[in-house]
Each structure stands twice: as structure tokens, then as C-alpha cells.
Amino acid sequence: MTEARTQRELIEESLGFLFEAELLEEIIEVGKVKSLESDQILLDTGDDLLYIPFILDGAIKVSRDRDEEELLLYYIESGDTCAMTLQCTVRKSVSEIRATTIEPSRILMIPIMYMEKWMSNYSSWRRYILESYHSRMTELIETVDAIAFMRLDERLEKYLVDQAKLKGSLEIKHTHQQIAEDLHSSRVVISRLLKQLETKGRIQLYRNRIVLSSI
Amino acid sequence: MTEARTQRELIEESLGFLFEAELLEEIIEVGKVKSLESDQILLDTGDDLLYIPFILDGAIKVSRDRDEEELLLYYIESGDTCAMTLQCTVRKSVSEIRATTIEPSRILMIPIMYMEKWMSNYSSWRRYILESYHSRMTELIETVDAIAFMRLDERLEKYLVDQAKLKGSLEIKHTHQQIAEDLHSSRVVISRLLKQLETKGRIQLYRNRIVLSSI
DNA sequence: TCCTGAATGTGACTTTTGTCACTTTTCATT
DNA sequence: AATGAAAAGTGACAAAAGTCACATTCAGGA
Numbered sequence: 001m002t003e004a005r006t007q008r009e010l011i012e013e014s015l016g017f018l019f020e021a022e023l024l025e026e027i028i029e030v031g032k033v034k035s036l037e038s039d040q041i042l043l044d045t046g047d048d049l050l051y052i053p054f055i056l057d058g059a060i061k062v063s064r065d066r067d068e069e070e071l072l073l074y075y076i077e078s079g080d081t082c083a084m085t086l087q088c089t090v091r092k093s094v095s096e097i098r099a100t101t102i103e104p105s106r107i108l109m110i111p112i113m114y115m116e117k118w119m120s121n122y123s124s125w126r127r128y129i130l131e132s133y134h135s136r137m138t139e140l141i142e143t144v145d146a147i148a149f150m151r152l153d154e155r156l157e158k159y160l161v162d163q164a165k166l167k168g169s170l171e172i173k174h175t176h177q178q179i180a181e182d183l184h185s186s187r188v189v190i191s192r193l194l195k196q197l198e199t200k201g202r203i204q205l206y207r208n209r210i211v212l213s214s215i
Numbered sequence: 216m217t218e219a220r221t222q223r224e225l226i227e228e229s230l231g232f233l234f235e236a237e238l239l240e241e242i243i244e245v246g247k248v249k250s251l252e253s254d255q256i257l258l259d260t261g262d263d264l265l266y267i268p269f270i271l272d273g274a275i276k277v278s279r280d281r282d283e284e285e286l287l288l289y290y291i292e293s294g295d296t297c298a299m300t301l302q303c304t305v306r307k308s309v310s311e312i313r314a315t316t317i318e319p320s321r322i323l324m325i326p327i328m329y330m331e332k333w334m335s336n337y338s339s340w341r342r343y344i345l346e347s348y349h350s351r352m353t354e355l356i357e358t359v360d361a362i363a364f365m366r367l368d369e370r371l372e373k374y375l376v377d378q379a380k381l382k383g384s385l386e387i388k389h390t391h392q393q394i395a396e397d398l399h400s401s402r403v404v405i406s407r408l409l410k411q412l413e414t415k416g417r418i419q420l421y422r423n424r425i426v427l428s429s430i
Numbered sequence: 431t432c433c434t435g436a437a438t439g440t441g442a443c444t445t446t447t448g449t450c451a452c453t454t455t456t457c458a459t460t
Numbered sequence: 461a462a463t464g465a466a467a468a469g470t471g472a473c474a475a476a477a478g479t480c481a482c483a484t485t486c487a488g489g490a
Binding site for chain 2: 436438440
């Protein structure tokens with residue numbers, strides 16, 4: 001009972017301001033909360049899409065991978081969903097991306113069958129879905145911008161700033177190897193560029209830890 | 216009268232199979248057909264989004280541009296719409312992309328005010344909007360893949376093949392300069408790589424014209 | 431046919447990024 | 461405190477892509 005109450009409160013807190021009361025009740029009724037540690041794969045390339053995941057708390061990174069090579073696409077946070085999964089209502093399909101927790105996270109899983117029903121019944125749902133798609137498109141385009149128009153050192157700095165904003169801290173606890181994977185580069189190159197950023201006074205380097213001078 | 220009849224037939228032919236009859240009638244009633252020559256800008260970065268454009272015939276390329284630099288994102292064809300414009304119902308916004316005709320095209324312009332109404336009334340409309348968003352997302356991801364994971368010579372070959380498929384012809388009537396812009400590279404580099412492709416027997420080069428050996 | 435501007439070709443060079451083969455540092459265990 | 465594995469640093473080199481300056485070629489109008 002306590003557990004159920006807590007769950008209701010959690011959902012109300014994260015999603016309450018997004019949906020009308022009636023829909024929220026339905027969501028609470030049919031959704032299952034899943035708790036994940038950091039660095040767990042929530043959804044992998046090729047997985048069947050059976051649920052629409054809503055992030056209640058924590059944070060997720062969405063990345064593309066092609067034969068072992070990876071590239072960070074965007075992050076999703078509390079209140080967001082993964083737009084790539086929304087398609088499943090229309091046509092059964094599999095994931096084209098990988099979603100990984102980057103913090104301990106709680107995720108509300110809604111079976112896809114409710115998607116179509118809610119689309120016709122709730123304007124708040126329609127609004128939410130369209131907003132989600134649009135945000136994700138915009139973020140994807142921002143990613144394209146970065147890869148196409150920026151040099152790696154600029155992308156690296158942007159990456160560090162984005163991370164800091166996301167975590168709300170100037171301290172980034174990543175190894176150079178992890179950063180290299182997110183940016184689809186190599187560890188040696190990232191180490192080199194980080195050293196340059198340190199020389200320029202933008203960051204301080206420690207083992208497993210980078211401290212940004214400012215955002 | 217003849218003009219109106221032709222217009223109705225055109226819309227029915229391009230969009231008829233997508234929407235239920237009743238919605239199609241509404242579309243025909245409120246939409247305005249716009250005819251554009253090749254290489255006309257339909258929508259530019261920063262433009263207000265007031266209409267949802269449906270491609271009736273012809274073809275459009277959608278590209279991102281940042282201070283004079285350009286990058287091709289994807290193409291849209293008959294029956295498609297530009298997903299980036301769909302957001303406008305929810306929140307007034309401006310375009311983040313540029314849409315340019317690459318063939319003489321006819322486009323049906325629907326005032327955005329109908330979007331929300333149709334979303335609640337027509338399941339075919341909902342399905343169409345979701346499908347559009349998803350297709351565009353998928354294409355954007357494909358573009359990200361290309362930029363992130365492929366070398367320029369591979370991207371160039373993919374570009375030529377895509378063009379050929381789009382136009383339904385092995386002959387591509389572009390200057391090296393135009394290709395360089397779409398791929399966000401420089402003319403000299405593209406000329407060099409095209410020469411390599413010719414040496415490998417993949418293409419034949421002429422002035423203003425490239426002929427693919429096979430798709 | 432000749433001329434001209436646009437399109438294409440080319441060599442020499444630079445910058446950016448990636449790769450390889452190591453060494454050194456750091457931190458958490460014994 | 462010793463040690464061992466992971467993380468980070470480093471020099472030398474290679475590959476990919478971009479830049480510059482100029483030469484050549486072509487297509488279409490005068």
C-alpha cells in the first residue's frame with residue numbers, strides 16, 4: 001500500500017502538470033514503474049517496441065550504434081519520453097536506437113495499446129506527443145549541426161558543458177574513453193584535446209574527473 | 216471551374232489513399248495549391264510557420280544552414296509533408312530548416328489552424344502525422360549515420376545513388392559545386408573524389424552531368 | 431566559328447583527426 | 461607500503477579532408 005502510494009505520488013509529481021486529471025488516472029492505472037541503476041540499457045537497437053517509456057526521474061542518453069561504433073544523439077530527462085518509440089502504435093517496429101540510463105532512474109512503462117486510444121480521447125496527450133516528437137527532432141538537428149559544422153575540440157567543449165548542465169555540476173565523472181565513445185572518436189584524440197582545453201584554462205583534469213571552469 | 220476540377224483531381228490522386236473521404240473533402244476545401252519552379256525556396260530558416268505543406272508532385276530537399284554553410288538532411292516527395300512544420304499547432308514557432316524544390320512541384324498549403332481539429336476528429340490524420348514524424352526522424356538518423364560513420368567518398372556515392380533513385384534516372388544533372396554544398400564539403404574535394412569514382416568505373420563524368428553505372 | 435564565363439582538373443600544401451606503440455600516473459587492493 | 465590494473469600522457473607517423481593558385485575544357489551565345 002505504501003509502495004503504491006509512493007508510486008502514485010511519484011507519477012503525479014513527474015507527469016501531473018502534463019496531463020489532464022482523468023488521463024493521469026489511466027496512466028497510473030496501466031503503467032508499471034521500472035527502477036534502473038546507472039548505465040543500464042533500457043532499450044537496445046533491434047528491440048521490439050512494446051512499451052512507451054516515460055522518465056519519472058533520473059536521466060537517459062539516447063545513442064546510435066552501428067557495428068560496435070557509437071554516437072550520442074541526445075539526452076532525455078524527467079517528464080520526457082523517447083519519441084522513437086511512439087511509432088509503434090501505427091506499425092509494429094523495432095528500435096533504431098539505444099537508450100541507456102546515465103543516472104539511477106525510474107521509468108514508467110505504458111503498453112503501446114493505449115497510445116491510439118489516448119490520441120483520440122485526450123488533447124493533452126496529443127499535445128504531449130507532438131511536443132515530444134518536435135523536441136527530439138530539434139535535438140537531432142542540433143546533433144547534426146555539431147557533427148557537420150563543428151570541429152572536434154568545439155564538440156568536446158559543448159559535450160562537457162551539456163553534461164555539466166544535465167548533472168547540475170561543473171564536475172564531470174567520465175573517463176576519456178567514455179567521452180571518446182559518446183563523440184565517436186578515439187581515446188588518444190580526446191585526451192589530447194582535453195589537455196589543450198586545460199592549457200587554455202577551460203578545465204582541470206583529474207583521474208576519472210574533469211572540472212569545468214565555467215558553463 | 217476546369218481549374219478547380221483539375222485541382223481536386225490532383226489532390227485526390229496524391230493524397231486520396233492517405234485520408235478518409237470526409238477529411239479529404241475538408242482538405243480540398245481549405246487547402247491552396249502553390250506551384251513552384253525548380254530550385255525555389257518553399258520555406259527558409261527563421262520563416263514563420265503558418266501552413267502545413269503537402270507535396271502533391273515534384274520533390275523537395277530539406278537542408279540545414281548555419282551562416283551560409285549548408286547540409287542536406289533529407290528529401291520529401293509526393294504524399295509527404297514536412298514534419299518540422301507540424302509543431303506549429305502547439306506553439307507558434309519558426310522554421311529551423313530550409314525547404315527547396317528540386318523539381319517543378321505543386322504543394323498544398325493547409326492553414327495550421329486545422330491541425331488540432333483534425334487531430335481530434337480523424338484517425339487517418341493522426342496516423343499520418345505520426346508516420347510523418349517517424350519517417351523524418353528515421354531519415355535524420357540515417358543522415359547522422361552517414362556523417363558520423365562514413366567517409367566522404369562513401370557519402371558521395373550514397374548521395375549519387377539517392378539522387379538517382381529519387382529522379383528515377385542514372386543521370387545526375389548537378390555541378391560539382393552543388394554536390395559539395397549538399398554534402399557540406401568543397402568543390403575541389405568533390406571533384407577529386409568523383410574522379411576516383413570514375414577511375415573505379417562507378418560513374419562517368421561529363422560537364423554538368425554524372426552518369427551512374429548502376430544503382 | 432570564335433569567344434567567354436562557368437565548370438572542371440591538378441599539384442602542392444596545411445589542418446584535422448586517427449593510429450600505434452609505448453610510458454607514466456593514479457588509486458584501490460592486498 | 462607494495463602492487464597491479466585502469467587511466468592518462470606522449471611522440472611519431474598516416475590518412476582524410478580542406479585550401480590555394482592556377483591550368484584546362486567545354487557549351488552556348490555573339
